Amino acid sequence: MGDSLRNYVCGMVERIFGHIPGYPEGSCFVSRLELSRAGVHRPRVAGISGRGREGADSVVLAGGYEDTQDFGNDILYTGHGGREVETGKQIGHQALTRGNLALASNRLLGLPVRVIRGARHPSSYSPSVGYRYHGLYAVDDYWQERGRSGFRIWRFRLVKLPIMLTAEPYDTKTQKNNAATTHVGTTLLRLGRETEQMRQLKALYRYRCQMCGKRLETSAGPYAEAVYIRPLGVPHNGSDTSDNLLCLCANHHVLFELGKVAIADDFTLLGQDGRLLVDFRHHINKQHLRYHREHYWIDPEAEG
Numbered sequence: 001m002g003d004s005l006r007n008y009v010c011g012m013v014e015r016i017f018g019h020i021p022g023y024p025e026g027s028c029f030v031s032r033l034e035l036s037r038a039g040v041h042r043p044r045v046a047g048i049s050g051r052g053r054e055g056a057d058s059v060v061l062a063g064g065y066e067d068t069q070d071f072g073n074d075i076l077y078t079g080h081g082g083r084e085v086e087t088g089k090q091i092g093h094q095a096l097t098r099g100n101l102a103l104a105s106n107r108l109l110g111l112p113v114r115v116i117r118g119a120r121h122p123s124s125y126s127p128s129v130g131y132r133y134h135g136l137y138a139v140d141d142y143w144q145e146r147g148r149s150g151f152r153i154w155r156f157r158l159v160k161l162p163i164m165l166t167a168e169p170y171d172t173k174t175q176k177n178n179a180a181t182t183h184v185g186t187t188l189l190r191l192g193r194e195t196e197q198m199r200q201l202k203a204l205y206r207y208r209c210q211m212c213g214k215r216l217e218t219s220a221g222p223y224a225e226a227v228y229i230r231p232l233g234v235p236h237n238g239s240d241t242s243d244n245l246l247c248l249c250a251n252h253h254v255l256f257e258l259g260k261v262a263i264a265d266d267f268t269l270l271g272q273d274g275r276l277l278v279d280f281r282h283h284i285n286k287q288h289l290r291y292h293r294e295h296y297w298i299d300p301e302a303e304g
Contacts, residue, residue: 035060051099052101074160076158080098091149113138114137145295202224227248262293265289
């Protein structure tokens with residue numbers, strides 16, 4: 001593994017998703033140049049080290065974006081773009097491209113990202129001088145919203161991974177062979193309790209997906225997933241109630257959660273043909289549907 005850290009592919013350093021040997025959590029650096037030479041965060045200016053659907057291997061929190069919120073083990077990270085270089089003010093919308101797309105790919109692929117905090121980042125977790133490596137985080141979620149300056153920004157929830165899950169680094173050459181390992185952290189983070197109302201909802205629809213109508217049969221019985229329309233917890237604050245739940249198959253769960261399909265107020269599906277199946281006993285709060293459209297759905301016409 002040590003040799004792969006210095007391998008060059010087409011003139012570029014191979015991207016490592018995980019700890020960099022020799023630089024454990026808590027390692028400090030005097031400058032961005034030192035960070036770059038160590039391989040902990042290679043870009044000397046950009047806050048996100050990553051490219052498109054390849055994924056992001058590291059991010060630096062350096063106080064550049066006004067909407068970032070740092071709670072230690074939980075970070076609401078603001079994507080890049082739309083900022084005036086001279087003043088640092090947000091003067092335009094952000095797009096899901098370049099580094100932003102790379103971080104979104106981490107969510108999809110289950111790849112961890114190294115988090116480094118700089119002294120200029122306004123947080124009690126930041127070092128007083130220079131930069132400090134704070135370990136591996138999972139990209140637990142991402143969405144779009146209006147930032148403080150009124151422009152559309154992309155937000156990423158970064159959640160600290162337990163040290164026991166992050167001991168072994170892996171590179172772009174071996175990550176496909178270690179697919180199960182790369183998903184361990186985010187899988188454990190996303191495992192939640194199944195409530196009685198979730199079980200009742202799935203029973204109401206007889207385990208049929210409300211979007212495609214399909215019922216998945218397994219050797220252990222039928223399978224479906226209860227999905228929150230508006231996520232629970234800060235900053236979304238969705239309600240843990242049946243009017244904020246859908247019964248979906250695994251495929252439509254992913255498409256809905258990642259913004260490729262949404263639901264109009266009349267229950268027409270957006271992003272694909274069809275209409276949501278709604279039992280008369282299942283009341284759906286349309287405010288939650290609107291929240292999902294505003295924050296998660298990527299309208300192809302708007303993007304074009």
